[in-house]
Amino acid sequence: MSPTPPRPRSGNRRDEAARDAVLHAADDLLAEKGFGALTIEAIAREAGVAKQTIYRWWPSKVEILLDTLVEDAERQLPVPTDKATAASIRTYLRKFARFVTHDAAGKVLLALLAEAQHDPETATRMHQRYLGPRRRQELELLKGAIDAGEIAPRLGPDAAMDALIGPIVYRALTGASIPRGFVDALVEDVLRPRTG
Amino acid sequence: MSPTPPRPRSGNRRDEAARDAVLHAADDLLAEKGFGALTIEAIAREAGVAKQTIYRWWPSKVEILLDTLVEDAERQLPVPTDKATAASIRTYLRKFARFVTHDAAGKVLLALLAEAQHDPETATRMHQRYLGPRRRQELELLKGAIDAGEIAPRLGPDAAMDALIGPIVYRALTGASIPRGFVDALVEDVLRPRTG
Amino acid sequence: MSPTPPRPRSGNRRDEAARDAVLHAADDLLAEKGFGALTIEAIAREAGVAKQTIYRWWPSKVEILLDTLVEDAERQLPVPTDKATAASIRTYLRKFARFVTHDAAGKVLLALLAEAQHDPETATRMHQRYLGPRRRQELELLKGAIDAGEIAPRLGPDAAMDALIGPIVYRALTGASIPRGFVDALVEDVLRPRTG
Amino acid sequence: MSPTPPRPRSGNRRDEAARDAVLHAADDLLAEKGFGALTIEAIAREAGVAKQTIYRWWPSKVEILLDTLVEDAERQLPVPTDKATAASIRTYLRKFARFVTHDAAGKVLLALLAEAQHDPETATRMHQRYLGPRRRQELELLKGAIDAGEIAPRLGPDAAMDALIGPIVYRALTGASIPRGFVDALVEDVLRPRTG
DNA sequence: TCTTAATCGAGACGGTACGTCGCGTCTTGCA
DNA sequence: TGCAAGACGCGACGTACCGTCTCGATTAAGA
Structure with missing residues (x-):
């Protein structure tokens, strides 16, 4: 059987x-x-x-790190797929900010982003295995929320996503903390939510 | 060669x-x-x-790069100090976006930002010689514009600056181009200027 | 291949x-x-x-080579056991010279003799499986010829055998050819045959 | 000055x-x-x-060994160049036998002779740096003695030299000792000296 | 007839040595 | 004193074999 x-x-x-x-x-x-x-x-x-x-x-230590990053990010930082609301986006970004500043796996992300500046092969693999897939899910989420009338970003979905992720990553890269309310203000500014 | x-x-x-x-x-x-x-x-x-x-x-190759970065940035990307208007901020950010994506010296900035993730000493020197001084000037500019009633950012000046710089740097780091209107939309969203 | x-x-x-x-x-x-x-x-x-x-x-690649050497030497280079004459010794040495300079199996002998210099275990096994048994047969041959009054070496049988084999092997080891008449002269000098 | x-x-x-x-x-x-x-x-x-x-x-460990061999052999085992007598040849061969069986530098010679069987490059270098030069001096010695009527080898000088060196080296290679009188008998047999 | 046991091709594993590259320190002789 | 030149001790690189091991498939002998 x-x-x-x-x-x-x-x-x-x-x-x-x-x-x-x-x-x-x-x-x-x-x-x-x-x-x-x-x-x-x-x-x-x-x-x-x-x-x-x-x-x-x-083939390289970069690929080892990508293995750990992909596994850890999938486990600890899943992109919400069911409910595309302004609130779920906010929650995702808060978790992302925490991940990138306080989680050991977040350091792996920063290290790989850094290494990608030094080596084009790393940049390619980084897109293939992490940035690309994740961004696709994030866009799904964003578009869903737009369609639902939850948010009305001035920028297109991809640029809007970078306008949200970028500041968080940049503060992490420069060793700055993410102050309370930072993510919320970003969401408010960039996505211009109609609710919550 | x-x-x-x-x-x-x-x-x-x-x-x-x-x-x-x-x-x-x-x-x-x-x-x-x-x-x-x-x-x-x-x-x-x-x-x-x-x-x-x-x-x-x-003392290290990082310091060599810092020498070139500081010189080049001062020459090609001065922070406007005279007129703190929304327009001058917009212009500065547009030049910054160009610097970081199309200028050879911009690659140096990205490389140093990357190296700082790998080596704490680089992070320290990077702040001392580039990030710190520049940020001080940028804050001067922002505060001036706020005081003048030109802009009304929801975030504090430092966080607002990261909300502007972050997306530009992040797109450069991930190899994405800066689309037309990206900087303007950021300024509109984050700084909420009262005038054109 | x-x-x-x-x-x-x-x-x-x-x-x-x-x-x-x-x-x-x-x-x-x-x-x-x-x-x-x-x-x-x-x-x-x-x-x-x-x-x-x-x-x-x-147990080792040496033992593989010994297998091939023992088989090949027994087949292509048997020590004459029936007639212990100066002539049969001369013939044996001529065949040995040919074996060691022109036969692929002779290269195996040289390689093993070489490897024995690098590794004592190889030296031991080489004596047990090739040098010892063969030398015993050669001594039989030499002693028979001495007893028959065919030859009258100045040296004892074992030393005399080395005085014959040694020059041949040495020339092979140093990449020299065995000139016509070389073996005959050796036999004449070392064994001082009474006949033939 | x-x-x-x-x-x-x-x-x-x-x-x-x-x-x-x-x-x-x-x-x-x-x-x-x-x-x-x-x-x-x-x-x-x-x-x-x-x-x-x-x-x-x-370029290789072989060349290191050649350096030590050449230096040691020149110091401890010079080929007599002044008096080309049967006696000086005999003395040289006795010293050579001792060198190759009891001297640490002699082990280097055997090791290199062995390695030359495994690697053609070693064989070439061995001839260039040791075997060739030494053999030239040995031939000088032998020819001198022949011209002086001291010896009358049946073999030509080069072959005769191998008939003397070969047995010594071969016994060393097979781990046999050089018995008392071995060298003298070889000289007697191969060179057929006219005087003591 | 059906285990049972040995052998086989395959190849992953923990190691050691290979020969090369760049590190940061040093020494020398010239300007 | 600064400089070009470059040797030095060091340690990581990525590769080749070592000898051991485990796997599933194959096949002959004994139950």
Whole structure:
């Protein structure tokens, strides 16, 4: 009765424990020692893993960080998909501000955004794996709210999104905190909500 | 690349020609090969200068870039100090957007902002030499305009400045262009000018 | 090189085809690419065999080479056991000279003699499986000829054997050819034959 | 009065202490741990030197060993050049036998002869830097003795030299000792001296 | 006939060494 | 004193093999 016993594993397969150890080691090193200490050798040492095991599965340390970022962001910072209200947007942005300033995974986002300035390949991958997909969901949300008459941004959806995300990210990049009311004022200014 | 023909030796005072050669080499390398190729050895090679000459005058390559950034920004992107009007703010932001997306010196700003995420020392120096002074001037401008009744931002001056600068920088960081009208809409939304 | 079409699996008993494939692959690699390319991974690749299959049956690549050497030497270079004459010794040495300079299997002998200088374990196994047994047969031959009054070496049998083999091997090791008459002169000088 | 003060050193020059440390480390490692432990990393570690310092001056570990061999052989095993007598040849060969069996530098010779079997480049360099020059001097010696009527080898000088050196080297290669009288008998057999 | 056990190809794993590059420090000789 | 030149100790890079291991498939022998 059990439909097609999955049997995905065959012969010699990937060691999931090693994968987790690498991702955690990368996260830990970034949080504790900073990006400068985030070398493949240090990750391998910290994870108790051979260097070759890392190179076998990840082409660069950027891809390791992208793995952790994508997983963490999906878990801790989902884009609301059901109710496209001004309130849900506000809540999402508040969570985003918290994520980017107080969460260890948020530091990964900033580090990758930074690395993308230094290396075009990183920029490309960053768009493919994080910025692109997330922005698509965010636009869905924004457009939904516009259609519902909840908000009436002066800017187009994409530009409006940057007008909201940009200030938050910029303050995080410059080490400034996000003051109480900052997000609310941004929403008020940029989205010009009709309700709540 | 360009194997600069040998400059005359200097004797016992600082060699200004060497200083210029280093700054230009750093700029050129960043523009042509990217931050990854911006090593002290490469700068020395490109500038036709001994490594020691660089270490004698700059503690790190970040400081070299800060030298070029401060000079270029002061020259090409001065903060208006005389007339604190909504229009002058708008003009300043338009120039800033152009600087950060189309000017080679703007790439230096982005690169330093990025490097500051990787290295706390860079973050500190960045504030001391660029972000801090510039922000002080920008606040002067904003406060002047508020006092003059030109604008009435919902946010405080510092937060408002980030709400204007942030979106521009964020779009530059993510490789997006600044669409026509973007800056104007930001000014309209965030500063709520009383006049055109 | 020749991507050997897949052999049929063997089941429960040792796969003789795999054994042959390994021995031939080792021989081929040594002849074509040199000892430097003679890695277990390369042998496995070339033979179309799993690495574990090699490690299951041979403790080291030296033992693989010893297998081929012992087989080849026994087939192509048997020590004459019936007639212990000066002439048969001369013939044996001529064949040995040819083996060691022009035969692919002779390269294996030189390679093993070389490897024995680098690794004591190889030296031990080399004596046990090749040098010892062969020398015993050679001494039989020499002693027989002495007893028959065919030859009257100034040196004892073992030393005399080295005085004959040594020059041949040394010229092979240093890449020198064996000139016509070289072996005959050696026999004349060292063994001082009474006949032939 | 001192004619042209040599002044060979200019600017930044080679560190002789590092050179010596590397040569000694290589020698020591070969003697104590064997060729298998003779890695560039181990030499650098043992010598307290950076790996790059080795690569800067030597293209391979073979060249390091050649440096030590050439120096040691010239010092400890000079080919007699003044008196080309049967006796001086005999003495030279006795010293050579001792060198190759009991001297640490002799192990270097064997190791290089071995490595030359594994790597053609080593073979070439070995001829250029050791085998060739030495053989030229040996031939000088032999020819002198022949012309003086001291010896009358059946073989030509080069072949005769191999008939003398070969057995000694071969016994060293196979771990056999050189028995008392071995060298004398070889000289007697191969060179057929006319005088004591 | 049906386990059972050994062998096979495949290849991931923790390691070590490779040869290269850039770091920041240093020393030398010239100007 | 500043400078070009460049050697030095250091440590990370990304690659190749090492020898061990585990997997599922294959096949002969014994229950």
